[in-house]
Amino acid sequence: MVLKNKRILLCVTGGIAVFKAAGLASKLYQEGAEVKVMMTDSAREFVTPLTFQTLSRNTVYIDTFDEKDPARVAHIDVADWAEIVIVAPATANSIGKLASGIADDMVSTTLLATTAPVLIAPAMNVHMYEHPAVNRNMKILASDGYRFIEPGEGLLACGYVGKGRLAEPEEILSAIKQFFLEDDRFLEGKKVLVTAGPTREAVDPVRYFTNHSSGKMGFAIAEQAASMGAEVTLIAGPVNLETPPDVERIDVSSAHEMYEAVIKRSAESDIIVKAAAVADYRPKTVYGQKLKKQNEEWSVEMERTIDILKTLGKRKPSGQVLIGFAAESERVEEFALGKLEKKNLDMVCANNITQEGAGFSVDSNILTLYKKDGSKIELPLQSKKDVAIKILHDAVKMLKEKTVT
Template sequence: MLQHKKIILGVCGSIAAYKAALLTRLLIKSEADVQVIMTPAASDFITPLTLATLSKRPALSKFVRDAQGSWNNHVELGLWADALVIAPLSAHTLAKMAHGQCDTLLLATYLSARCPVFVAPAMDLDMYAHPTTVENLARLRSFGNRVLDAEQGELASGLHGTGRMAEPEHIVAALEAFFAPTRKRLAGKKALVTAGPTFEAIDPVRFIGNHSTGKMGYALAEALRDEGADVTLLSGPTHLPDPAGIQTRRVQTAQEMFDAAQAPFAEADLAVFAAAVADYTPREVATQKIKKTDDDLFIPLKRTPDIAQELGKRKRPGQLTVGFALETHDEEHHALGKLTRKNLDWIVLNSLNDPGAGFGHDTNKVTLHGRNGEVRQFALKSKVEVARDLVDTMVASLRTLPQHKELSANE
């Protein structure tokens, strides 16, 4: 499965760095192309010569290669790789990755990489269990990185517990499983996802908006893409980059999002309405900045199109639709009302009363309500993990529809 795969092996300063030699050997034996990048501290535990000999490439650790000024281009390295594997991952480098620090070639390559990232932490048991380590690993997972959990055994300190780097054979097995050719469950299906807020202009300076960051919708679009769906993402204003492999269209207002959704919804096998669309917009937009006066200001508002509800009226047999309800009170009552009113198959309920849920967080806690009365509750998870749970539900729902019977036949 790894033949001709281009693997960057990142090695950090840890006593477990000696295992990088065996891992390199196993990857080469699997006919992968291996490029080792070491942190400066890693050479205190294993020599660059050893890893260069085994990988058949120079082991890199510095930006500048020689006195003539030639350099190791971290951007090219990040684009070259099919996978970046950091094993062992030290607590020090983990903390830097979790917070975007970039003072080594390995970290710069990590921030430049567009490929899947696997990390295998290695540290003493108390370090591994420390709340900051747990939080940093959770942050890495929320970014979409894959954590190969530390294993149990005797540690360098003499203690016995969890903290050992995953065995090289286990890391190679995880890579082989990831690259194994399988038919993706939504191959051939088309999906529409809306995400982010809408901004409704008051004048050239001000607008009506909300705190949505788009993270949940983007995670759903990427999870659908990863299952083989042809995804169209309609995004309100966010700071998130366009996801790779997804047709992304940026809009500003509710009306623009509604107009942009018409054509892709007509072709979609499934549609996920995750955007936090403004319910009201100014009846008239001032052409000049409204100046402050001593009087109160009243701005007449009008309703915006309810995108999920309007498109729900055009829903065809075999088409699956999923909506979101972010509530602050009477949560279930309001969510079930939307489920019926908008002709949805599922409504995803999250409450601002749940810590870690809602806008701005990398985590979410959701309850799924189905039109058939089914209820599925999920614990607080990263939005990436929540997205995968929701996609699993969508796939299972599509399987029950005659129009998508090939989903079961191809499992």
């Protein structure tokens, strides 16, 4: 099932075609999607929120200021949650507000806040649909990257015959499926290089320096990239994780081994995601035999390892997307933005390792994505699989932009 577990936000604006949106919500749920519905005041004049709540099995959002969870801002939370947003029916008013950047209710505010793709299904009187202002607004939205599902022709509720009928639920459902098929396989033919896990820097045959990285985040990214059709190479430090399906795995131990493996394959990669926690320092002297315990204190002199991410940033081809991670315990944004600039990244994924659910070895994460264009996206606590999907969706967008440029 193409839509199984997909997170879909259905925004319903006011018009007689709202009843079709109810049918769409039902079909999306039957397809296995997780559906959340948001309604304008005008939409509620035609169909009650209870109808959509029953069909979607989720609470319906209707009021920007109805904040049920004090820990989260509702419209931002749902905007970040959605993998795709559907506006159906989309009235001339809602299209005009979106094109003008107006946010005066929960639907319009959420549409401006989301970074997910938006599909718009217009529904209105034929003369309204043909009006120059409406056409102008739709052209603006199309140029901004919004997609439209063409309305049908026929007898309209107002009595006119012409174009303006909301597309049938089956047509909208098909368009949503097609979007996910295209987006999920956009990496077909692309090469993605992912690093994961810690490195071990030997002191002698027995002892080494390492860190707490489990490799789970990098492995989740590699798995999702492969499912999106990419040819994935995963360079992994010492971790106890199974290789994801359809992923080429290269095991390394030290920072130098990881550097050599990455550099060897970096030039041919379309996307590089460096999620590994590579040691910044290594023992200056590595002993061939196990050092015996002494009565006095023992000091180990350390030297810098090669900065793999900085090297990649210097060598980055114009069409390549380079993503790094910043695991911090303080001043997260400051350090993340510094890494973004100094290492010539397209995006850095930063987390505060002191937050519960965002540290090492757990299956969840809390990230903020800082992009080269100055924008940032805050991802609330969620599974590393869901985080990986979000990171890759943004990587896909950046890769498309570089391809167009």
